[in-house]
Amino acid sequence: MSASTTSGSEDDLRLRSQQSPLASQRSKQGNTPTEANRTGRVGGYFTLGYKDGFSQWWANLPAAATEHKVLSFVPYLQQPPTHSQTGSAPTSAAASAVNVSDHKDSVVTTNSITDPFGPRQWHSSLVKLSGKNRALNEFSVERVGEVTDHNLVMLHGYGAGLGFFYKNFEGLSRVKGWKVYALDLLGMGRSSRPPFRVKAKDRQASITEAEDWFIDALEEWRAEKKIERFTLLGHSLGGYMAVAYALKYPGHLNKLILASPVGIPEDPYAVNADMPDPSDSSLTNEFTQDQEDVVNSSNPNISESAKVGDNNNFLNARAKLRGNNQNGDKNSPAAPKKPLPTWLKYLWDANVSPFSLVRWSGPLGPRFVSGWTSRRFSHLPPNEAQALHDYAYSLFKQRGSGEYALAYILAPGAFARSPLIRRIHGVGRQMIALDGSLTSSVSTAQTRRERGVPVVLMYGENDWMDIAGGYAAEQKIKEEKEKVLETVPSEEKLKDHGSAKVMVIKKAGHHVYLDGWEEFNEVMREEMDEVSRRENRANTS
Numbered sequence: 052m053s054a055s056t057t058s059g060s061e062d063d064l065r066l067r068s069q070q071s072p073l074a075s076q077r078s079k080q081g082n083t084p085t086e087a088n089r090t091g092r093v094g095g096y097f098t099l100g101y102k103d104g105f106s107q108w109w110a111n112l113p114a115a116a117t118e119h120k121v122l123s124f125v126p127y128l129q130q131p132p133t134h135s136q137t138g139s140a141p142t143s144a145a146a147s148a149v150n151v152s153d154h155k156d157s158v159v160t161t162n163s164i165t166d167p168f169g170p171r172q173w174h175s176s177l178v179k180l181s182g183k184n185r186a187l188n189e190f191s192v193e194r195v196g197e198v199t200d201h202n203l204v205m206l207h208g209y210g211a212g213l214g215f216f217y218k219n220f221e222g223l224s225r226v227k228g229w230k231v232y233a234l235d236l237l238g239m240g241r242s243s244r245p246p247f248r249v250k251a252k253d254r255q256a257s258i259t260e261a262e263d264w265f266i267d268a269l270e271e272w273r274a275e276k277k278i279e280r281f282t283l284l285g286h287s288l289g290g291y292m293a294v295a296y297a298l299k300y301p302g303h304l305n306k307l308i309l310a311s312p313v314g315i316p317e318d319p320y321a322v323n324a325d326m327p328d329p330s331d332s333s334l335t336n337e338f339t340q341d342q343e344d345v346v347n348s349s350n351p352n353i354s355e356s357a358k359v360g361d362n363n364n365f366l367n368a369r370a371k372l373r374g375n376n377q378n379g380d381k382n383s384p385a386a387p388k389k390p391l392p393t394w395l396k397y398l399w400d401a402n403v404s405p406f407s408l409v410r411w412s413g414p415l416g417p418r419f420v421s422g423w424t425s426r427r428f429s430h431l432p433p434n435e436a437q438a439l440h441d442y443a444y445s446l447f448k449q450r451g452s453g454e455y456a457l458a459y460i461l462a463p464g465a466f467a468r469s470p471l472i473r474r475i476h477g478v479g480r481q482m483i484a485l486d487g488s489l490t491s492s493v494s495t496a497q498t499r500r501e502r503g504v505p506v507v508l509m510y511g512e513n514d515w516m517d518i519a520g521g522y523a524a525e526q527k528i529k530e531e532k533e534k535v536l537e538t539v540p541s542e543e544k545l546k547d548h549g550s551a552k553v554m555v556i557k558k559a560g561h562h563v564y565l566d567g568w569e570e571f572n573e574v575m576r577e578e579m580d581e582v583s584r585r586e587n588r589a590n591t592s
Contacts, residue, residue, distance in 0.1 A: 099421035099440075107417040107444065113137065114212075114241050114449065117442040121214040122190070124435055125173075126221045127166040132157035132175040137449070138186065138243035160195060168225045170195040177241075180271045186243040187272050188213065188235035192224035200228040201305070201582055202278050206269075207233075208287030209313075210406060210454055212240030212446050215439070219564055222572030226579045232276075236289065237268040238453020240446055247455040258469045261459035266296040273303065282582055284575070286310040286564060287516075291460070294471050294478060301481035301501050305548075306582050308507045308575070311561050314460070314467030315475070315520035404454040409447045420444045430566065475524045476531035479504030479549050503532060503549020507578060511559030511566055518553065525551040548585065 099107075114137045122131035134157055157176075161169040174191045190213050193199060203223060205216055213233035224231045235242040247264065251257045269292070273281070283304055285293030290312025297304055409416045417440075424440040431439070462468055482498045506528055508521040528551035536544050554574060559567030 097418045097422045098425035099418045101415075101418065104416070104418035104421070105414045107441070108414040112441060112445055114442075114445040117438070117445040118212065118214045118241060120438045121217050121435075121442045122220075124438065125217055127161050127169065127171075128159065128173055128221070130159060132159040132173055134175045134177055136177050137241040138177075138184075138188070168221070171224055173220075177243075178272055178275060180237075180268055180275070182245075184243050184245040185237065185268065187237060187268060188241040189232060189272075190220070191230060191232045192220055193230040194224065194227065197228060199230045201230075201579070201586065202281040203229055203231045203579060204269075204273075204278075204281050204283050205231070205233040206236060206283070206285040206289030206293060207240065208289050209457060210239060210404075210447065211286075212442065214240075214442050215562075216564060218568035219572055219575070222568075223575055223579070226576050226583075228583060229579055234269070234272065236265050236292070236453055238264075238456075244450050244452035247452050249456075249459055255469065257459050261456040262292065262295045263299070264456060265292050265453065266299055269296055270300045273300075279303065280305050282306040282308065282579065284308040284310065285312065287313050287561065288457075288460075291467070291471065294475055297478045297504065298474060298481065301479075302483040304479075304504050305586060306505045306507070306578060307478060308509065308578060309521075310509045310563050310571075311511060311514050311516045312471070312508065312521075313465050313516065315471045315524050316466070316517050317470040317472050318462070318464075318466035404451060404457065406447045406449075406454055407451060409444070410451070416448055417444050420447055427562070472520060472523055472527065475506070476527040478506060478528070480531060480535055500535065503547045505548060505581075506551045508551070508553045509556060509563055509571075509574070510553070511556050511561060511563040513558070513560045514563070515561050518555070521553045525553050 113135075115133055115135050119131055119133040122128065122133065125131060157174070159173045161171050161173075172193050172195055174189070174193070176189050176191075177186050178189050179186045205213070205219070207213055207215055212235050216233050220231060220233070223229075238244050238247055249257050249260050251260045280303055283293045283296065283306075285291070285308070287310070290309040291314040293307060293309060294312070297307055409419055412419055420443055421440060424436070424443055428436040428439050460468060479501045480503070481501050483501055485497055485499055506524075508524060510516060510518045510521055528549065532547070532549045535549075536547060539547075556563045556567040556570050556574070559571070564571050
């Protein structure tokens with residue numbers, strides 16, 4: 052939305068009063084379609100002006116209110132259920148900008164008249180876990196009048212929250228027989244934020260302890276909800292944790308979907324304590340890449356046959372990727388690496404998170420956050436982009452907790468200290484009890500190996516995350532399957548469900564679920580339908 056060029060006019064004043072601060076700042080740049088104007092950059096990197104930034108800081112909108120606003124954009128959910136308790140944080144003194152339920156567990160039900168894919172029930176609750184100050188924020192959608200046969204659980208990325216999946220809740224909950232859950236990771240989003248401490252001194256033990264902090268909470272939530280088996284979707288850091296969960300708590304997944312997961316490729320600098328941290332990385336693209344460019348451009352280095360919508364044939368893309376790498380072609384599909392600033396590596400090693408800077412900056416916090424949100428959400432309508440900016444800031448400014456795990460899990464530049472490429476082949480191949488439970492309390496004679504878990508690795512066409520890691524993981528998983536089934540009777544081979552595939556979402560970046568949400572939802576529905584068909588065949592055989 053652009054302001055009228057006739058300053059002082061009544062129409063101009065009315066128009067400007069309807070604009071969000073981010074949109075208002077963009078319009079002040081004029082109507083010339085320059086790069087800075089199109090991306091809405093004001094005063095260099097940061098879009099939000101000092102005055103608007105101060106106003107947002109002073110307003111101090113509660114996270115519950117900003118999450119509620121984001122979820123109000125979900126189709127057929129005009130009044131989303133939003134419980135008012137954010138972790139263990141005290142209630143904000145500031146009045147909420149929206150009507151947020153005072154109940155800790157709230158429900159809204161649509162009907163077949165207002166919802167052509169319904170009726171559906173939408174829940175919001177804070178699920179208490181054992182121990183002090185441990186609870187997970189949960190949003191769920193279930194179909195009314197249907198038996199829930201399958202469950203989908205969605206995990207967000209680093210520092211984000213379940214509200215970022217607002218483009219996916221409605222589309223994914225159309226699948227009959229499924230209930231959709233989205234969780235805020237412990238210590239992030241609106242989940243509780245207990246102090247994060249790692250007691251281990253050993254390098255590998257510290258990594259394991261940091262991972263367990265998140266995945267133990269997920270497993271306790273699963274047990275609390277009495278969910279025996281489910282499909283797990285994780286984005287970025289959520290994808291990393293999804294793999295860690297599958298390895299530590301086998302027997303509960305019927306499919307693992309990794310959306311642009313972090314931590315798959317191996318980097319010698321990240322895994323060797325005696326070597327310096329990486330000097331460059333594609334991570335900087337997360338902060339400098341403009342999403343409007345991402346969704347409006349095509350990556351010429353990934354063949355059209357490799358992208359969703361063309362039979363999902365990835366042989367050409369893989370062949371071209373390998374050919375580029377072998378020939379030293381600098382135009383490979385991987386995002387360009389850029390030098391990491393010395394100050395960034397210093398803060399990373401000191402475990403000073405980006406959100407610490409937001410909290411320390413006080414009134415400048417919203418302005419700093421706008422440097423990321425103005426680029427990350429530039430392809431969205433202004434009102435949605437503003438809601439996501441408010442939501443992001445309301446989460447970033449909360450007390451630090453789970454964010455401090457990052458330095459233990461990743462080296463500067465988003466390279467894993469314990470790369471998933473070394474472990475992902477074990478997904479679906481762990482030893483479990485004959486009844487499918489964990490093996491800790493049973494003898495070896497009473498155990499069997501898992502019969503494989505389908506793994507889907509999903510990347511954006513213009514993803515800064517290295518898709519080569521996805522292809523390498525696919526190969527590792529397939530090789531492990533061949534090895535495990537080599538001496539297995541033919542009858543047992545038919546019962547194996549292990550598989551792996553890489554999928555590319557057109558005109559999407561790292562946030563594939565948001566950039567290319569329509570294709571993403573379509574692909575997800577197909578994957579969910581495949582689970583339904585497979586499980587139904589197993590139950591009837």
